[in-house]
Amino acid sequence: MTEKLDVAIIGAGQAGLATSWYLKQAGVDHVVLEAGRVAETWRTRRWDSFCLVTPNWSVKLPGGEYSGPDPDGYMSLAQLVDHFQGWADSFDAPVRGQSEVTALEPDGDGFALTVGGRKLQARTVVVASGGYQRAHVPPGADKVPSGVTSLLAEQYTNPDALRPGAVLIVGSGQTGCQLAEELHESGRKVILACGRCSWAPRRFGGHDIVWWVVESGFWNRTLDQLPSPAMRLLGNVQASGHDGGHDLHHRVLAQKGVELVGRYQGAEGRTIGFADDLNQTLAACDGLAALIKKYVDDLCGRRGLTHDWEMPPPMTLEARTLVDVDREGISTVIWTSGYRPDYGWVRFPVFDDMGFPVQVDGRTAVPGLYFMGVHYQRKVQSAVIYGAGEDAEIVARHIVENRR
Numbered sequence: 001m002t003e004k005l006d007v008a009i010i011g012a013g014q015a016g017l018a019t020s021w022y023l024k025q026a027g028v029d030h031v032v033l034e035a036g037r038v039a040e041t042w043r044t045r046r047w048d049s050f051c052l053v054t055p056n057w058s059v060k061l062p063g064g065e066y067s068g069p070d071p072d073g074y075m076s077l078a079q080l081v082d083h084f085q086g087w088a089d090s091f092d093a094p095v096r097g098q099s100e101v102t103a104l105e106p107d108g109d110g111f112a113l114t115v116g117g118r119k120l121q122a123r124t125v126v127v128a129s130g131g132y133q134r135a136h137v138p139p140g141a142d143k144v145p146s147g148v149t150s151l152l153a154e155q156y157t158n159p160d161a162l163r164p165g166a167v168l169i170v171g172s173g174q175t176g177c178q179l180a181e182e183l184h185e186s187g188r189k190v191i192l193a194c195g196r197c198s199w200a201p202r203r204f205g206g207h208d209i210v211w212w213v214v215e216s217g218f219w220n221r222t223l224d225q226l227p228s229p230a231m232r233l234l235g236n237v238q239a240s241g242h243d244g245g246h247d248l249h250h251r252v253l254a255q256k257g258v259e260l261v262g263r264y265q266g267a268e269g270r271t272i273g274f275a276d277d278l279n280q281t282l283a284a285c286d287g288l289a290a291l292i293k294k295y296v297d298d299l300c301g302r303r304g305l306t307h308d309w310e311m312p313p314p315m316t317l318e319a320r321t322l323v324d325v326d327r328e329g330i331s332t333v334i335w336t337s338g339y340r341p342d343y344g345w346v347r348f349p350v351f352d353d354m355g356f357p358v359q360v361d362g363r364t365a366v367p368g369l370y371f372m373g374v375h376y377q378r379k380v381q382s383a384v385i386y387g388a389g390e391d392a393e394i395v396a397r398h399i400v401e402n403r404r
């Protein structure tokens, strides 16, 4: 017998669980189908020393708000996973673990889901399978010289797990900067191939940067406010939550002794090539930081606040464009070059040419098919913990008001 579900949510991260919480409050029968366990992505796709980059107070999950003793701190991975599990347990979230949905297809005016070879039927489906799905590597990633280990950021665990030697990190978003710092501090030589990303001081004017981006409306920006849709692939602001939180961006890393180079361009023989674009990249990063600062300055103007964030003079560096892996002793390349959507198993024509679902407030053109946790689903904050609750409430309300 095919099991019939009223509502199926796919994914038990913050996006799926927040939706589940609102449906529970409304008394809507539903199931959360999860490939692994609650918070699986946090459990298995982060490095050992990971801790939140966003402060604990910004964990405003519905029914799962942070209420511990350190609101201005940044939870460790273990604390975060405990927090998610405790939250799911607190409202008895109907999560079915080890239930990967391998196909989602039309079935009359409803949906057929394939889970472990079994078919389920659902009248309504919320796809909450992750904001950061498939790790992206740049063209030429397959040209890394033989004998050099190639790792995705999500496969990296800690410095001791790497073979001895220097490390090339490709990508300088939040993750690339944090891995560069950790590996440099462990005594390794680190080369960081830089891309464009915004940065900001961790704290200024008496507040954390996340307070500023929330209060100033920077995190309320919508997709149509971006100069191009491709800009939604840009990483979050470079900063770290480690050791109580600190600044972590290109200037900090260069000062510490991490070697910065331009974009990775592939390899020939034993030599890896980098674009001669480091200084343009650094200038572009300052431009992105200046945009945040404009929001901050405007907020200060409106509320009579002050702050002490001064933009530093432009940073220019001499950068190598060719590096011989043997001479440098490079044993490992770590790719931290972003993510792309990966909805190949969702067999509905609801995706744009970048692979993102076309949706308004989470609703697609297919009645009963919703998405959660998409980049810029409604706003910048849609794909971070802070924003999950607001979007989930809207999706859940629409489901309740349009019961099928």
Ligand SMILES: Cc1cc2nc3c(=O)[nH]c(=O)nc-3n(C[C@H](O)[C@H](O)[C@H](O)COP(=O)(O)OP(=O)(O)OC[C@H]3O[C@@H](n4cnc5c(N)ncnc54)[C@H](O)[C@@H]3O)c2cc1C
Pocket: 010, 011, 012, 013, 014, 015, 016, 033, 034, 035, 036, 037, 038, 039, 040, 041, 042, 051, 052, 053, 054, 099, 100, 101, 102, 128, 129, 130, 131, 132, 175, 345, 372, 373, 374, 383, 384, 385, 386
């Ligand atoms: C390295 C990194 C660091 C981050 N740090 C922060 C931070 O400090 N603060 C912050 O607010 N945000 C951070 N984010 C952004 C964001 O909060 C996380 O990516 C978060 O995990 C997104 O939540 P989600 O629920 O959308 O997706 P996920 O947490 O990825 O949850 C999706 C779930 O769906 C499951 N799933 C996927 N496909 C299927 C399927 N076909 N069938 C069944 N189950 C499926 C997965 O197993 C997973 O459990 C970070 C992101 C990255 C990549």
